[in-house]
Amino acid sequence: MSQLRTVQVLGGGAGSSAHVSSLAAGLVARGVQVTVCAPAGSCREHGLPATGARFVAVPRRSDPTAVAALRTACTGADIVHAHGLHAAVRAAIALSGRGIPLVVTWHTRAHADGARGRLLRLLERRAARAAAIVLGTSWELVDRARRRGARDARLAPAAIPASRFPDAPDDGKARAELGAVGRPLLVSVAQHGHETLLDAARGWRALDPVPLLAVAGEGPRAGALRRRIAAEGLPVVLAGGPEDIGGLLAAADIAVLSGRGEAGPLLAQEALRLGIPLVAARADGLPELVGDAAELVPYGDAEALSGAVVRLLGDPARREQLAGSGRERAAGWPTEDDTIAHVLSVYDELAQPLTAARG
Structure with missing residues (x-):
C-alpha cells in the first residue's frame, strides 16, 4: 500500500495550532506523509520543525493568490484536513473540482452579530457542506455543523500536547x-x-x-x-x-x-x-x-x-x-495517541474508496 499523503491547513489559532503540531508529529511517526499549510511565522512558533512535517507558508487570506498557493500545496494529497472555519473555507475553494476528500475540525465557534454574524453563518455552511467529515471538539460544535448541512459530523475531542506542561x-x-x-x-x-x-x-x-x-x-x-x-x-x-x-x-x-x-x-x-x-x-x-x-x-x-x-x-x-x-x-480525556489514532481511522475510511478506484 502506498504512503498516505495528507495536508493540514491551519488558520493560526492557539488551540488548533497545538493540535496540529501534535497530530503532525503522530502521523509522521506512523508513516504518513504530512504537509502543513499555515501563515508565515507559524512554523517555529508552534514547534512544527520538530514534527518531521513539510511546512508551506500560505497567507491567512482567501484571495486568489493565497488560494492558488494552497491549491498547489494540496496537489497529490490523499486527504486534506482543515482546522478552523476560515482554513476550512480556503481549503474548500482550493479543492473545488479535484475530488480530494476534505476533513474539517471545528475547535470552537466564531461569535458575531449583525452583518458579520450573517457572513459567519454563510461561511459555516460553506465549510460544513464541502467537508466529507466534520470533526467537532464538543457536541455543541457537532450539532452546529449538522445544522449547517454537514453530511457527516462526529465528536472528536482533541488532546493537547503533553510538551505544553x-x-x-x-x-x-x-x-x-x-x-x-x-x-x-x-x-x-x-x-x-x-x-x-x-x-x-x-x-x-x-x-x-x-x-x-x-x-x-x-x-x-x-x-x-x-x-x-x-x-x-x-x-x-x-x-x-x-x-x-x-x-x-x-x-x-x-x-x-x-x-x-x-x-x-x-x-x-x-x-x-x-x-x-x-x-x-x-x-x-x-x-x-x-x-x-x-x-x-x-x-x-x-x-x-x-x-x-x-x-x-x-x-x-x-x-x-x-x-x-x-x-x-x-x-478521562483522550490522550494524544487516542486522538491521532482516531484521526487516522477517519483518514483510512476516506482513503479506502480512493485506493480501490486507483486499483
Whole structure:
C-alpha cells in the first residue's frame, strides 16, 4: 500500500495550532506523509520543525493568490484536513473540482452579530457542506455543523500536547518574575470579551493583598489591553504568548476565563490537568468540557466573575476540591495517541474508496 499523503491547513489559532503540531508529529511517526499549510511565522512558533512535517507558508487570506498557493500545496494529497472555519473555507475553494476528500475540525465557534454574524453563518455552511467529515471538539460544535448541512459530523475531542506542561516548574521563580510574591496569582488568556476580565480586575483591587492577573496571548487584542491596564492602573500584566500558558498556570493559584475563542478551551484543559482551580464563563462548550470541575459564571457578567474569584481565594478547601476534581476529569480525556489514532481511522475510511478506484 502506498504512503498516505495528507495536508493540514491551519488558520493560526492557539488551540488548533497545538493540535496540529501534535497530530503532525503522530502521523509522521506512523508513516504518513504530512504537509502543513499555515501563515508565515507559524512554523517555529508552534514547534512544527520538530514534527518531521513539510511546512508551506500560505497567507491567512482567501484571495486568489493565497488560494492558488494552497491549491498547489494540496496537489497529490490523499486527504486534506482543515482546522478552523476560515482554513476550512480556503481549503474548500482550493479543492473545488479535484475530488480530494476534505476533513474539517471545528475547535470552537466564531461569535458575531449583525452583518458579520450573517457572513459567519454563510461561511459555516460553506465549510460544513464541502467537508466529507466534520470533526467537532464538543457536541455543541457537532450539532452546529449538522445544522449547517454537514453530511457527516462526529465528536472528536482533541488532546493537547503533553510538551505544553512543564515537568518540574520553578513556581517561585515564575512568581518572582511576574511580581506575584506574597500575593495571589491569577492567570488568563487574551480572548474576545476581555473587557469583562478587566472589569472584574477592578473589583480585586479592594483585596489585601491585591491579586495579580497575568494574561497570556499577544495578538490583536494586546494593544487595547495595555491601554486600559495603564489608564486604570489595574493589577494586570501581559505575560507572553499562548505557548507560555503551561508555565504560567503551573505557578498560578486560580485560572480565569471570561471570554470566547480557541485559547479558552486550551487554557481550561491545561488548568484542569495541572490541578489549578478554574473560574470560567459559560461559553464555547466549556460546561461540556469541565463539568463540575470548575466554577462557571454567566458570559459577560463581570460581577459574577469577580465574586467567584474572591470566594475561591478565601476558601482553600474549595480550591483543593476543584484541583482534585479537575485532575480526575482530565484523566478521562483522550490522550494524544487516542486522538491521532482516531484521526487516522477517519483518514483510512476516506482513503479506502480512493485506493480501490486507483486499483
